[in-house]
Amino acid sequence: MDLDVVELSRLQFAMTAMYHFLFVPLTLGLSILVAIMETVYVMTSRPIWRQMTKFWGTLFGINFVLGVATGITMEFQFGMNWSYYSHYVGDIFGAPLAVEGLMAFFLEATFVGLFFFGWDKLSRRGHLTVTWLVALGSNFSALWILIANGWMQNPVGSVFNPMSMRMEMTSFYDVVFNEVAQAKFVHTVSAGYVTAAVFVLGVSAWYLLKNRHVELARRSIAVAASFGLASALSVVVLGDESGYSVTHSQKMKLAAIEAMWETEPAPAAFTAFGFPDQEARETHYAIHIPYAMGLIGTRSLTHEIPGIKELVEDAETRIRSGLIAYEALMQIRSEREAAPEAVKARFEDHGADLGFALLLKRYVDDPLQATDEEISLAANDTVPTVWPLFWAFRIMVALGFGFIAVMAYFFYVASFRNMTFPRPALMLAVIMIPAPWIAAELGWFVAEFGRQPWTVDGVLPTALSVSHLSITQVALTLAGFVALYSTLFLIEMGLMIKYIRKGPYLDMPISGNRPDAPTSEPTPGRTSGLQPAE
Amino acid sequence: MILHELIDFETLRVIWWLLLGVLLIGFALTDGFDMGVGALLPFVAKTDLERRVAINTIGPVWEGNQVWFILGGGAIFAAWPPLYAVSFSGFYLAMFLILAALILRPVGFKYRSKRDSARWRQGWDWALFVGGAVPALVFGVAVGNVLQGVPFRLTEDLMPLYEGSFFGLLNPFALLTGLTSLAMLVMHGGAWLSLKADGAVAARARIYGSYGAAGSIAGFVLAGLWLAIGLDGYALAGPNVTDGPSNPLLSEVMHGGSWLAAYADRPWIAIAPVLGLAGAALTYLGLKAGREVSTLLASKLAIFGMISTVGLTMFPFILPSTIDPRSSLTVWDSSSSHLTLFVMLVATVIFMPLILAYTAWVYKVLWGKVTEDSVKNNEETVY
Known part of the structure; x- marks a missing residue:
C-alpha cells in the first residue's frame, strides 16, 4: 500500500471539503435570515424590509454559487480518489447522498433562480414561499449529508456480505436515525446560523461605524442578534449532545480530544489546558477540573470513561x-x-x-x-495524533462561548438600550466576522481527524480506502484544485467586498406607501450615507 | 425488513438500470442546453448585451439543471457502487477536467456581469465556453470508451485496478462519439436559444443549431456503421444469474461478436435510433423554418433516442473490461443490495414527481423571451 498516495488523497479531500465548507454555513444561516426578513416585509409591507431582503440576498447569491460549484467535487471525488471505499460502503453511504439530491438539493437549486429572478413574476406571498423553500432545501441538504457522515463515525444498520465483499445495508431506519447523525445535524446547522448571524452583525456594524445605511443596519442587527443568540446557545448545548453521543460510539476520539491517557475512576476530571505528549503518553502542565469530564461524557457520576x-x-x-x-x-x-x-x-x-x-x-x-x-x-x-485534536477542540469551544457573550450583549443593547452601540462593540463585531468560520472548520477537523486511522470507524482503514492511482495523477489534480480554488476564493472575496461597499440599492421609493410600485427605473444605491426616512 | 421483497431483485435491477437512463437523459435534456449555450456563446452573441441575453436565458434555471448531474452521480453511487468506483477512478484526469469545467460554469453565470470591466467579462465568457464545450465533448468520449470496453480489472477483494492512460481515452472512435455528443448539445442549445432569445442571437442560434443537428446525425450514423464493421462487442458466456450477489467476478464474459447482435435478439430496440435520427432531422427542419416550441421538443426527442440507443445496445452490460472481460460490470452483478435498491426506489417514487412538478412550474413562471430591453431594464437583478 502506497502511503504517499494515501496522504495526498487525504490532503486533497481535506482541502476540497474544508473549502466547500467555507460557503455552506453561510448558505445555511443566511437563507433563513433572508427568509425571516422577507416574512417581515410581507407582514408589514414596509419597503425597508424588502430592501434588506434583496441586499442580503445578493450577498447570499455570491456565496451560494461557490457552495454549489465546490459541492460538485464532493459528490464525485469519492469515486475518483476513494474507489475502494466507494465499492466497500457505497451500498449504505451512497443512499443518503442520492436522497440529498432528490429531496433537498433539487428544491434549493430549482427555487433559488426564482428568488433572484422572480420578484416581478410572482406575488409577494408567492415569492416568500420560494424564499422559504430555498432555506428549507439547504437545511435538508445538511441533514442528509450529515446522515452520510454520521454513518462513517458510527456505522449502524449494516453488515459485511462475504459474497459481494462489501458492507450492505440491513436497516435504512437505523442509518437515518443514527444518534450520531442526528446530533451532528443539529450542531452543524446551528453553527451555520451562528455564522450567518455574525456575518450580518459584522457587516451592519461596519455600516454603523461609517454612518451609512443606518436604518438597514439597525434592523439587520436586531434580527441577527436575536437569531444569533438563540443559535449560539443551541450550538454549544447541541455540541455537548454531540459529545455525549461520541462517548459511546467513538471512545478513542473522545479520549484523544481530552488527552485522557489513563482510564480514571468515575467521574473523570476534564483537562482544561495542557500539552499532550504522544510519545510519553502524558499531558504536561495539565490543569484539571474535577468531575467535569465524567459529567459531560456520561451524564453520571458512576460511569467510567476508558483512557x-x-x-x-x-x-x-x-x-x-x-x-x-x-x-x-x-x-x-x-x-x-x-x-x-x-x-x-x-x-x-x-x-x-x-x-x-x-x-x-x-x-x-x-x-x-x-x-x-x-x-x-x-x-x-488506532490512536489519532492527540495534540491537534486537543487544541482544535478547545479553541472551537472557547469561540462558541464567545459567540454567546457577544450575541447576548448585542441583543441586550438592541432590545433595552435603544440601539446605542458603543464604537468598540461595533469594531469587535467587525473583527469577529471570520471567527465562526474558524470554529466551523475546527469542528470538522476534530470530527474527521479524530476518526483516523479509519474512513468508516472500526470498519475500513483510510489507508485501504484509496483508489489505485499514481502519485503524479493525484499531485496534478491537487495542484489543479489549489489553483482553481484559490483563484475563485480571491474573486469571491473581491465581489463580496465590492457589494458590501456598494450597499443596498433602491428599486422603489423607501418612504412611500406603495410596496408594489413599478420597478422599471432602478436607482443604483451607490450614494453613501443613504438614509431613508420612514 | 421484509417489505423490500415485494419487488424481486432482478426487477429492481432493471428498474434501476432504467432510472440510470432517466437521470442521464434528464441531465442531457436540462443541463444539456446550458452546455450548448455555453459552447455557442462566442458564435451567437457578439456584443456584451447579446452575450447577456444568451446567458440570461439560462440564468434562472442553471442551478436546478446542474442538480441532474449531481443526482446522477449520487444515484450511480447509491445504486451502482462498482460502476461509480471503477469509472470515476479510471477516468481520473478526464473527470477532473469535467469537474473543473463544471465548477467554472456556474461561477461564470453568476459573476460575469457583476463587474463592468471588459477584460473581466471576456475572461468569464471563456470560462462559460470551456464550461459548456469541454464537458459536452468529454461525456461523449466517455461513452465511446465504454462501448469499446475499458482497461480495468478487479482483484479478488474487488479493488478496481485501471491500466489505461488519459491519452488512451482519446482514440478515434471515442473522438467521433465525443464530437457527436458536442454536436447534439450544440443542436439543443441552438433550439433553446431560438425559443428563449430574440433578434440576432436567436437568428444565429438557428444557424449554428442546424449545423449541430446535421453533425449529430452524421456522427450517430458513422458511429453505428463503425459498430457494425469495426468494433467488437461483449456477451455473457455461461449461465445468466440475474438475482445473485453483486460480484462481477462470479460471471463469465466473452469479448467478440458485435454489439449490433442485440438488434437481432430484441428487434424492438431499433425504435431508439429511429427516434434519435427522426428527432435530429425534425430539429434541423424546425430550426430552418423558425419554429420554436416544437423544435425544442424535437431536439429533446433526438437526445432521448440517441442516449437510449447506447444503453439498449449494450444491455445488460454497463462497463465492459478489455483486459479482463470477467471483471465487466453488468446489470446483474454490479448493483447495490436488494434492500438499498428498494429504499432508493421508494425515495425516487416520492420525490421525482414532485421535482418534475415544481421544475415545470418554475419554467412556466419564467416563460417568455429574454430580450435586450429586458436585460437593460433589470440591470440590478439579471446576470
Missing part, C-alpha cells in the same frame, strides 16, 4: 479477533457457497472485527502473516 492506553489494548484484542474473521473470509471467498458451515459461523462471530484485521494491510499484504510486533504497531495506529 487511550486501555483502548489500545482493546484494539489489539479486536485485531486478533479480526484475524479469525479474515481467515474465515478467505476460505468463503475461494469456496463461495460450498464453504463449510463452521467457517461461515466463525465469520459471523468475528465479522464485526474484520476491519481491525485490515489495519495490518499497512504493514503486510496478507494480514494472516503479521507478527506480534506488527499487530501491536497496528493497535497503536
Whole structure:
C-alpha cells in the first residue's frame, strides 16, 4: 500500500471539503435570515424590509454559487480518489447522498433562480414561499449529508456480505436515525446560523461605524442578534449532545480530544489546558477540573470513561479477533457457497472485527502473516495524533462561548438600550466576522481527524480506502484544485467586498406607501450615507 | 425488513438500470442546453448585451439543471457502487477536467456581469465556453470508451485496478462519439436559444443549431456503421444469474461478436435510433423554418433516442473490461443490495414527481423571451 498516495488523497479531500465548507454555513444561516426578513416585509409591507431582503440576498447569491460549484467535487471525488471505499460502503453511504439530491438539493437549486429572478413574476406571498423553500432545501441538504457522515463515525444498520465483499445495508431506519447523525445535524446547522448571524452583525456594524445605511443596519442587527443568540446557545448545548453521543460510539476520539491517557475512576476530571505528549503518553502542565469530564461524557457520576492506553489494548484484542474473521473470509471467498458451515459461523462471530484485521494491510499484504510486533504497531495506529485534536477542540469551544457573550450583549443593547452601540462593540463585531468560520472548520477537523486511522470507524482503514492511482495523477489534480480554488476564493472575496461597499440599492421609493410600485427605473444605491426616512 | 421483497431483485435491477437512463437523459435534456449555450456563446452573441441575453436565458434555471448531474452521480453511487468506483477512478484526469469545467460554469453565470470591466467579462465568457464545450465533448468520449470496453480489472477483494492512460481515452472512435455528443448539445442549445432569445442571437442560434443537428446525425450514423464493421462487442458466456450477489467476478464474459447482435435478439430496440435520427432531422427542419416550441421538443426527442440507443445496445452490460472481460460490470452483478435498491426506489417514487412538478412550474413562471430591453431594464437583478 502506497502511503504517499494515501496522504495526498487525504490532503486533497481535506482541502476540497474544508473549502466547500467555507460557503455552506453561510448558505445555511443566511437563507433563513433572508427568509425571516422577507416574512417581515410581507407582514408589514414596509419597503425597508424588502430592501434588506434583496441586499442580503445578493450577498447570499455570491456565496451560494461557490457552495454549489465546490459541492460538485464532493459528490464525485469519492469515486475518483476513494474507489475502494466507494465499492466497500457505497451500498449504505451512497443512499443518503442520492436522497440529498432528490429531496433537498433539487428544491434549493430549482427555487433559488426564482428568488433572484422572480420578484416581478410572482406575488409577494408567492415569492416568500420560494424564499422559504430555498432555506428549507439547504437545511435538508445538511441533514442528509450529515446522515452520510454520521454513518462513517458510527456505522449502524449494516453488515459485511462475504459474497459481494462489501458492507450492505440491513436497516435504512437505523442509518437515518443514527444518534450520531442526528446530533451532528443539529450542531452543524446551528453553527451555520451562528455564522450567518455574525456575518450580518459584522457587516451592519461596519455600516454603523461609517454612518451609512443606518436604518438597514439597525434592523439587520436586531434580527441577527436575536437569531444569533438563540443559535449560539443551541450550538454549544447541541455540541455537548454531540459529545455525549461520541462517548459511546467513538471512545478513542473522545479520549484523544481530552488527552485522557489513563482510564480514571468515575467521574473523570476534564483537562482544561495542557500539552499532550504522544510519545510519553502524558499531558504536561495539565490543569484539571474535577468531575467535569465524567459529567459531560456520561451524564453520571458512576460511569467510567476508558483512557487511550486501555483502548489500545482493546484494539489489539479486536485485531486478533479480526484475524479469525479474515481467515474465515478467505476460505468463503475461494469456496463461495460450498464453504463449510463452521467457517461461515466463525465469520459471523468475528465479522464485526474484520476491519481491525485490515489495519495490518499497512504493514503486510496478507494480514494472516503479521507478527506480534506488527499487530501491536497496528493497535497503536488506532490512536489519532492527540495534540491537534486537543487544541482544535478547545479553541472551537472557547469561540462558541464567545459567540454567546457577544450575541447576548448585542441583543441586550438592541432590545433595552435603544440601539446605542458603543464604537468598540461595533469594531469587535467587525473583527469577529471570520471567527465562526474558524470554529466551523475546527469542528470538522476534530470530527474527521479524530476518526483516523479509519474512513468508516472500526470498519475500513483510510489507508485501504484509496483508489489505485499514481502519485503524479493525484499531485496534478491537487495542484489543479489549489489553483482553481484559490483563484475563485480571491474573486469571491473581491465581489463580496465590492457589494458590501456598494450597499443596498433602491428599486422603489423607501418612504412611500406603495410596496408594489413599478420597478422599471432602478436607482443604483451607490450614494453613501443613504438614509431613508420612514 | 421484509417489505423490500415485494419487488424481486432482478426487477429492481432493471428498474434501476432504467432510472440510470432517466437521470442521464434528464441531465442531457436540462443541463444539456446550458452546455450548448455555453459552447455557442462566442458564435451567437457578439456584443456584451447579446452575450447577456444568451446567458440570461439560462440564468434562472442553471442551478436546478446542474442538480441532474449531481443526482446522477449520487444515484450511480447509491445504486451502482462498482460502476461509480471503477469509472470515476479510471477516468481520473478526464473527470477532473469535467469537474473543473463544471465548477467554472456556474461561477461564470453568476459573476460575469457583476463587474463592468471588459477584460473581466471576456475572461468569464471563456470560462462559460470551456464550461459548456469541454464537458459536452468529454461525456461523449466517455461513452465511446465504454462501448469499446475499458482497461480495468478487479482483484479478488474487488479493488478496481485501471491500466489505461488519459491519452488512451482519446482514440478515434471515442473522438467521433465525443464530437457527436458536442454536436447534439450544440443542436439543443441552438433550439433553446431560438425559443428563449430574440433578434440576432436567436437568428444565429438557428444557424449554428442546424449545423449541430446535421453533425449529430452524421456522427450517430458513422458511429453505428463503425459498430457494425469495426468494433467488437461483449456477451455473457455461461449461465445468466440475474438475482445473485453483486460480484462481477462470479460471471463469465466473452469479448467478440458485435454489439449490433442485440438488434437481432430484441428487434424492438431499433425504435431508439429511429427516434434519435427522426428527432435530429425534425430539429434541423424546425430550426430552418423558425419554429420554436416544437423544435425544442424535437431536439429533446433526438437526445432521448440517441442516449437510449447506447444503453439498449449494450444491455445488460454497463462497463465492459478489455483486459479482463470477467471483471465487466453488468446489470446483474454490479448493483447495490436488494434492500438499498428498494429504499432508493421508494425515495425516487416520492420525490421525482414532485421535482418534475415544481421544475415545470418554475419554467412556466419564467416563460417568455429574454430580450435586450429586458436585460437593460433589470440591470440590478439579471446576470
